[in-house]
Amino acid sequence: MKLVDTVIIGGGIVGLATALDLMHRQPGTKVLLLEKENHLAQHQTGRNSGVIHAGVYYAPGSLKARFCREGAAATRAFCLENGIPFQDCGKLIVATDEAELPRMEALFDRARANGIAIEKLTGAEARAREPAIAAVAALWSPATGIVDYAAVAAAMAKRFAEAGGEILLGEEVLDGREAASGVTLRTKKQAITAGKAVFCAGLHADRMACRMGLSPDFRIIPFRGEYFRILNQPADLVQTLIYPVPDPERPFLGVHLTRKMGGGFTVGPNAVLAAKREGYAKTDISVGDLAESLAWPGFWRMLGNNLRPAISELSGSLSRAAYLKKVQRYCGQISPGDLDPYRAGVRAQAVRRNGQLVDDFLFMESAHMLHVCNAPSPAATAAVPIAAHIVDRLLGAA
Numbered sequence: 001m002k003l004v005d006t007v008i009i010g011g012g013i014v015g016l017a018t019a020l021d022l023m024h025r026q027p028g029t030k031v032l033l034l035e036k037e038n039h040l041a042q043h044q045t046g047r048n049s050g051v052i053h054a055g056v057y058y059a060p061g062s063l064k065a066r067f068c069r070e071g072a073a074a075t076r077a078f079c080l081e082n083g084i085p086f087q088d089c090g091k092l093i094v095a096t097d098e099a100e101l102p103r104m105e106a107l108f109d110r111a112r113a114n115g116i117a118i119e120k121l122t123g124a125e126a127r128a129r130e131p132a133i134a135a136v137a138a139l140w141s142p143a144t145g146i147v148d149y150a151a152v153a154a155a156m157a158k159r160f161a162e163a164g165g166e167i168l169l170g171e172e173v174l175d176g177r178e179a180a181s182g183v184t185l186r187t188k189k190q191a192i193t194a195g196k197a198v199f200c201a202g203l204h205a206d207r208m209a210c211r212m213g214l215s216p217d218f219r220i221i222p223f224r225g226e227y228f229r230i231l232n233q234p235a236d237l238v239q240t241l242i243y244p245v246p247d248p249e250r251p252f253l254g255v256h257l258t259r260k261m262g263g264g265f266t267v268g269p270n271a272v273l274a275a276k277r278e279g280y281a282k283t284d285i286s287v288g289d290l291a292e293s294l295a296w297p298g299f300w301r302m303l304g305n306n307l308r309p310a311i312s313e314l315s316g317s318l319s320r321a322a323y324l325k326k327v328q329r330y331c332g333q334i335s336p337g338d339l340d341p342y343r344a345g346v347r348a349q350a351v352r353r354n355g356q357l358v359d360d361f362l363f364m365e366s367a368h369m370l371h372v373c374n375a376p377s378p379a380a381t382a383a384v385p386i387a388a389h390i391v392d393r394l395l396g397a398a
């Protein structure tokens with residue numbers, strides 16, 4: 001039986017940032033991080049858009065709004081300290097017809113309420129910045145950037161190990177129990193006892209909570225985000241990131257044109273209901289995962305409330321022409337032959353029993369456990385303040 005002070009489950013950016021923060025605040029204690037894969041950051045952290053979000057979109061007063069703003073600064077500071085490249089390229093949120101202007105205005109007000117630098121541009125001003133982009137008006141967010149979050153996670157792991165932390169790969173936590181003095185976990189290889197356990201299991205957050213004896217009022221519903229790399233276009237196609245004005249019917253930000261750290265561009269992601277939690281290909285199906293989604297009453301309520309967008313996302317996934325239409329609204333010069341399928345990601349989105357998508361970051365606590373239940377975008381940007389929040393709660397400081 002292995003004995004530690006704190007065990008952290010999940011080697012994505014949230015688990016790693018938490019492990020590192022805890023090690024810094026409690027040097028000399030035994031902190032162990034368990035990851036089921038043989039490499040770190042194989043799921044959401046290694047399969048996202050790589051955007052350092054400024055915090056434009058989130059409800060004022062929410063954890064997302066606060067942690068995103070703080071996290072954007074903390075991510076840049078961590079990158080500078082650790083020699084990780086990032087680019088402050090900024091982003092344009094473009095309205096492509098007059099009907100989108102009221103929503104664009106509302107977004108402007110929200111960004112101001114969140115204390116985010118934001119500027120309104122006329123269509124001509126937007127086109128002067130980005131001649132390849134169609135816009136009747138736009139918002140300019142100068143504080144948006146790009147980074148490779150897998151590189152950030154790798155640097156966090158290195159710093160954690162240097163500070164005396166231990167990482168075990170290929171260690172899937174199966175279940176466990178909470179006792180009066182701490183937590184015992186069973187992995188495929190061994191039993192581990194810890195004073196405290198923090199679960200940062202992303203796509204498996206609900207399962208971990210259930211298998212540890214809690215009764216969460218949500219389930220993780222996986223939404224696959226499919227991307228294409230853009231071929232045959234000039235290296236200066238766009239200088240910034242191009243986002244549509246988000247559709248209020250849809251919970252995600254819309255298919256955007258993103259510069260990549262290594263060069264080139266991608267478009268994506270869409271948001272398709274996935275039949276497997278870690279199902280990165282359209283054909284991936286897990287009978288167990290699917291059965292769990294279908295058995296959750298909230299799944300059917302959510303689907304009932306969002307049937308139109310769900311069908312539209314599915315058709316965009318099955319038909320390249322339908323996908324391209326979304327991109328051509330703002331960048332007409334991209335054609336079907338320019339789209340080359342690129343690595344997909346799957347979002348872990350918590351859905352309540354009543355069918356509501358959990359909007360904010362969500363945590364669940366018991367005497368010796370803290371479960372990160374909902375940490376979708378912008379949790380990569382916000383990982384450092386999320387970690388600080390978790391450690392505050394573990395140490396009784398919050």
Ligand SMILES: Cc1cc2nc3c(=O)[nH]c(=O)nc-3n(C[C@H](O)[C@H](O)[C@H](O)COP(=O)(O)OP(=O)(O)OC[C@H]3O[C@@H](n4cnc5c(N)ncnc54)[C@H](O)[C@@H]3O)c2cc1C
Nearest residue numbers: 010012013014036044045048049051173202225345379381
């Ligand atoms: C398509 C897409 C685009 C996105 N774009 C952005 C963006 O541009 N900017 C941004 O800020 N955010 C973005 N996000 C969100 C961001 O990637 C996630 O919020 C963030 O990576 C969550 O990190 P995590 O550590 O909670 O989860 P993950 O990275 O998924 O890590 C969870 C880890 O837990 C491990 N695990 C699970 N169960 C067990 C178990 N039983 N035992 C041991 N280990 C286990 C998994 O293997 C995994 O490594 C995007 C997400 C997606 C999917």
